[in-house]
Amino acid sequence: MVRVNVGLLYSRIRRDEKLLLSELRDRGHEVEKIDVRDVAFGLSEPPEALADVDLAIDRCLATSRSLYVTRFCDAYGIPVVNGSRTAELCADKVKNSLALHGAGVPTPRTEVAFTVESALETVERFGYPCVLKPVVGSWGRLMAKLDSRSAAEAVLEHKATLGHYEHKVFYVQEFVDKPGRDVRVVAVDGEPIAAMTRTSDHWLTNAAKGAEAEAFDLDDRARDLVERASAAVGGGLLGVDLMEVGVGDDGEPDGYTVHEVNHTVEFKALDEATDVDVPARVVDWLEVVAETAGTTGGHGDEGAREDVDDGEEAEVST
Amino acid sequence: MADDSPLTAEDPITGEEIELPADVEVGEIIDSPASGAELEVVSLDPVELQEAPELEEDWGE
Numbered sequence: 001m002v003r004v005n006v007g008l009l010y011s012r013i014r015r016d017e018k019l020l021l022s023e024l025r026d027r028g029h030e031v032e033k034i035d036v037r038d039v040a041f042g043l044s045e046p047p048e049a050l051a052d053v054d055l056a057i058d059r060c061l062a063t064s065r066s067l068y069v070t071r072f073c074d075a076y077g078i079p080v081v082n083g084s085r086t087a088e089l090c091a092d093k094v095k096n097s098l099a100l101h102g103a104g105v106p107t108p109r110t111e112v113a114f115t116v117e118s119a120l121e122t123v124e125r126f127g128y129p130c131v132l133k134p135v136v137g138s139w140g141r142l143m144a145k146l147d148s149r150s151a152a153e154a155v156l157e158h159k160a161t162l163g164h165y166e167h168k169v170f171y172v173q174e175f176v177d178k179p180g181r182d183v184r185v186v187a188v189d190g191e192p193i194a195a196m197t198r199t200s201d202h203w204l205t206n207a208a209k210g211a212e213a214e215a216f217d218l219d220d221r222a223r224d225l226v227e228r229a230s231a232a233v234g235g236g237l238l239g240v241d242l243m244e245v246g247v248g249d250d251g252e253p254d255g256y257t258v259h260e261v262n263h264t265v266e267f268k269a270l271d272e273a274t275d276v277d278v279p280a281r282v283v284d285w286l287e288v289v290a291e292t293a294g295t296t297g298g299h300g301d302e303g304a305r306e307d308v309d310d311g312e313e314a315e316v317s318t
Numbered sequence: 319m320a321d322d323s324p325l326t327a328e329d330p331i332t333g334e335e336i337e338l339p340a341d342v343e344v345g346e347i348i349d350s351p352a353s354g355a356e357l358e359v360v361s362l363d364p365v366e367l368q369e370a371p372e373l374e375e376d377w378g379e
Contacts, residue, residue: 012358018341022341033343033344033345035345062377078353078378137378138379
């Protein structure tokens, strides 16, 4: 086995990072923890802590930092998981939806409007309920299910008046009548490591909102969508979120829709809900990426660019 | 001989001594048992805690 010098870019060590650190160290890899709050990134030379790493792992909690540090890694020629293009396509819900739709992956109907008036027209056209989401955000925060015109008017006015400029990008999405749960798949380059359902009485079923997690066996249709959704954003270590649609009396869905792909995926809940040793599987893959990057000089980005340009599935450089 | 005494640090808010997990990492968040506040481990030698940053809008996965 190749011993890898890993640079873990972080600003907070969650349980997920702790699991990853433990697995990496147990296998004898060198791990340099790099708190991105403590370093500055120059245009040509990497910060000292990053200079000798074979592979950087972006585990920044803040999306803004994630976007920049992955770009800096590119500039320094340091292979990084996930790549900057993947980060860009996952960090912003508009870009994420465009990438999924462009790759032919079923995703909820979505429109983006830039004024309260045009957003309200979209909402009225979608009908009630529909959903308003922030373009950047996670853990189910600042999501609004709009049940009426008066609710829509109020939420849009608040966003326009009180929000950061990004909140004036109104991301309106159809409300998908899912069966009280969604499906989270952690995958590496489109290959599922494990999957779970997240069940809640609330319309939001994020684990961070307290949804109950349970292991889930993916069928071939879901596996195919995970592979294609991963390719659509350039591959990597990803959390692909699906909803079952058209669930019949037998509990079987007609199909799935992919509502989101996450690039700094949390996996502690999946590790607890399933029999799969998720961090071990992640590190198995990281070892392959590091070994491949040693000969190819990068991961994922070229494929992502190709995919966005021509709508074909990406070649991922592992 | 290994030191078996528990790892402790002062709670920067309450001043109380807090027991920490043996495998604690710099950057990890500990909940203050007294106040419930999130405390960040900022060093291990010596072990030092400070109030963790407030949740930012772009945090997540």
